[in-house]
Amino acid sequence: MFEVIGERINTSRKLVQSAVANRDAGYIIDDVKRQQEAGANYIDVNAGARIGHEEEDMRWLLENIQPNAAVPLVLDSPDPTILEMAFQMMEKTPMINSISLEKERFDAMMPFLKGKECRVIALCMDDTGMPVSSDDIVGRADKLVKELNAIGIPTGSIYIDPLVQPISIDSSKGTMVLDAVRAIKKKFPGVHITGGLSNISYGLPQRQIINRIFVTMMMDAGMDSAIIDPLDRKIMATIRTADMLLGHDQFCMNFLKGVRSGAIAS
C-alpha cells in the first residue's frame, strides 16, 4: 500500500513557525490529527527554519506530537546531533529525512545511522548537484542502497528520493525520472521510492492537474510513497484510486471506504 508522508509540520510554513515560536501546542496537535485523519502514514517534523532554535523547537514539537500521533514520525533535519536527540525520544521506529551523497552530509549521517533501527530517506543528490539523466539517478540510488546495506540498514527500510525536476525547463524531465524509478525497482525490488512531486509542475500554470497525473504515472513506475500535504483532497483521492488500480487494494475496500467518507469523488 502507498505510504503518504505528511509534510505540514515544517517551520518554513508561516503558520507552523508562529505556532512554534508561541509554543501553541493546540495548533500543532490539531494539524497532526487532521493529517492522520486524511490518511497520512507518517508525519514529517522539520524544525529547521528558525535559525539557532532548531534543537529546542524540535524537542518541543516532538514532546507535543508524539503522544498525539498514532503513526510513526519522520525526523527531518540535516544535523545528526538534533537527530540523535530526537531519535532517543521516539517510541515508534521513526524514519530519518535524510541522507544524500553530498560528502559533508553523507559523512555526518553514516555514523548516526549505523546500528540504528530506522527507516531512511535517501536523496539522489551528490556534490555535482541534481542528477542529469536516468542512468545518473539509478547510479546514485545504487550507491546509496549499497552503502546503507553495508551499515546494516536493510533495503526494505530505504526510501529512495529520485529528485523530481521541473518539466518546464526540459520536456524530458518526466520520462527521466519515470525510467529511473522503473530501473531502480528492477534492481532492488524491495526498496521504497518516495519524494516530493510538485517540483514537476514548477513554472507552469494549472499545477494540480500536472501533479495528479504525474503521481499516477510514478506509482505505475514503482513509486510507493510520497511527501505531500495529506489535506490536499484531490491528490489523496488520486493516490487512493491509483493504488486500487495497481492491485494494492483487496476487494477495493480502501477505495470504497474513501468514497463513503466523502474523501474520493469523481
Place this chain on the structure above:
Amino acid sequence: MSKFLNIQNHLIAGEINELILDVKEALSKGVNADEILNTGLIGTMDIVGEKMQSGEMFIPEVLMAAHGMKAAVEILKPKLSCDKIGSAGKLVIGTVKGDLHDIGKNLVMLMMESAGFQVIDLGVDVPAETFLKAVEENDADILALSALLTTTMPMMQKTVELVKEKGLNKKAKIIVGGAPVSQGFADKIGADGFAPDAGAASKLARSLVAAEQTGC
C-alpha cells in the same frame, strides 16, 4: 518599436523560423543591425520578462524566446558595429556555498544574456572567495547570488560582507534571489537589490548599471 512588430510577435510566440526571416528581411531593408538587436530583440525580451513576472508567460515560453533570441543574434553578429553582445555589462553569477540548486540561477542567466549582459557563471556550491576572485578578475558590474535553502542564506550574507570588506561593491552591484530570499533579507544583508523572478532580475540588473552605460 513599431517597425519591429513582426520580430516582437514572433520572438514572444517562440516562432523561431519566422523570427529569422524577420531579422533577414530587416537587414535586407537596410535597418541597422545594432538597432535590430537593441530595440527589436533586447526590447522584446524586456517584454518577455514583464510577461513572466505578471504570469502571462511561463518558463517554457521564456526558454523558447531565449533560444529564438540566440538564433537571431547569430544572424546579426557579422553585421554588428562592434562586439555588441554583452555590452550591457559583465555579470558574475552563482549559487552560494552549500547549495546545489541551479534551475533558478540558470533561468536568471538566460534572461541576463538575453538582456545583453556578458555572463560569467560560477555554477553551484560557490565559496565566497571564488565570487570575490571572479568579480575582481572580470571587473564585473553585477554580482548575482542565488540560494534555494534557508540553511544557505547565511552564506549570502557572508559573501556580501566579504565583497564589501574588499571594497569591490563600489563598482559591482550585488543582487540576490531564490525561493526563501526576500527584499527584507536583501536589505538586511546590505545587497543592492532583490528580484523575485528571472524576469524581474534582468530588469533590476539593467537599472543598476544604467547609470554607467557607455555602449561599446
